[in-house]
Amino acid sequence: MPEPITAPAIELDGVSKAFGANKVLDDVSLTVRHGSIMVMLGPSGTGKSVLLRCLVGLLRPDAGRVLVYGEDVAALDESRPRDRARLFALRRRFGMLFQDGALFDDMDVGDNVAFPMRMHTDLSEAQIRAKVADKLRRVGLSGVERKAPSELSGGMRKRVAFARAIALEPDIVLCDEPSSGLDPVMSATLDELILELHRTLGMTFIVISHDTAEAKKIADTIGLLASGKLVTYGPAADVFAEGQPALRQFFERSTEGPIRVL
Template sequence: MAEQQPAITLERVCKSFGNNRVLHEVSLVLPAGKILVMLGPSGTGKSVLLRCLVGLMKPDSGRIFVEGQDITALDERRSAGREQMFALRRKFGMLFQDGALFDDMCVGDNVAFPLRQHAKMSERQIAERVAEDLERVGLKNVQRKMPAELSGGMRKRVAFARAIALRPRIVLCDEPSSGLDPVMSATLDELILDLHRSLNMTFVVISHDTAEARTIADYIGLLYKGELQEFGPKEQVLRSSRLAINQFFDRSTDGPIQVL
């Protein structure tokens, strides 16, 4: 049987803003159907990495493959390149840090939005899918509510429902637990595990929460000052003797990671 393509492959990816080096020679291979938790202190390039993965930012050098397709080779200034990029992005769902729900749409329309744009489904099928996904994230009868009426946790869960509505192969989560209470964080972690089990999606979760990494990760990466300090299967990383990993998981101020 042919070996499955890795979901994501990074080859020596570099990204700078002026003199500020944000990513430096980041390389990794994430197999399909796995959960990667990318850890790191604030401001170390985690969100930039996520934006590069989905083509919102272009690396200065290096290559990014999504299921074998080199997205850094696509030129969005040309219409053909933009079409290819859009086709590639349909493989992704993304949970933004603050949800990024559309303010002028109710919850139901927010979740239905990607379905109406891309899925060949009737309005009845879309309504059923919306209700199913909202129930999956623990929300019932909220379709008519506006995003402004929801709590932070509910907004994130609605954003989650929207991110998975099209059943993407890869889901990117930008700090899903930030700003949430521990119970809500644990609920979101369970949700990721449940979705991973039931829909076999690949997840890339950006976080600085080590408890979250221990709970949900198949793979863990540690990014610091734009360099990938450690990357590998969870068990291997947790056994690592690297000082940065130990400092981060021990929540210690003593070690190579300095407060910026």
């Protein structure tokens, strides 16, 4: 089990973000404990992906602070050279699993997974190859190194992307809709994978999802984002016990409740 670390991995403090008149995040504050699995639920188009992108500085919030191990990402402006360097350094603590994998088309699977190691470490080619094989084994895809991303199925692509995200064994792994576009068995496999990696490598996971089964299975902290507001947030057991109406609506797949889409 991971040793107890008291400093939180992520702290959001009053984060807001709007695109034009559309408020995507509205005064969101939360804390993610180091070594936990946080699942953020919410209907599509409610700013979950925006939240994720704010964490790594791909987007800057209009207001509020985004602390990553105590450092404010929101204060860093990518267009200023010094901030840019700081931001890129900070991002090395993250691994990110993109929704469609975002594998590089012009590299084979092995090179995709090796890419972060080639960029950021001085490992020899043999060591890198061994690590790539290890990461691919962890996601259950041994021996696919020489395949092109386009030859893989959606589920395999995602798992390769997962291997790439954990290549440098980052502190925090961000997963953007890991189960979207996958069949239930493959989704369950990915969930198992997250749990397995969490247990063996002790990483912090932040998972964006609209899959309630996934949330139940892996989350130790759970949040619900609706219309840009953090409706509920807390330890999974408490949140489920509390029976918050929006959350209940989400779990019951009901059109009746506080969340309105039509």
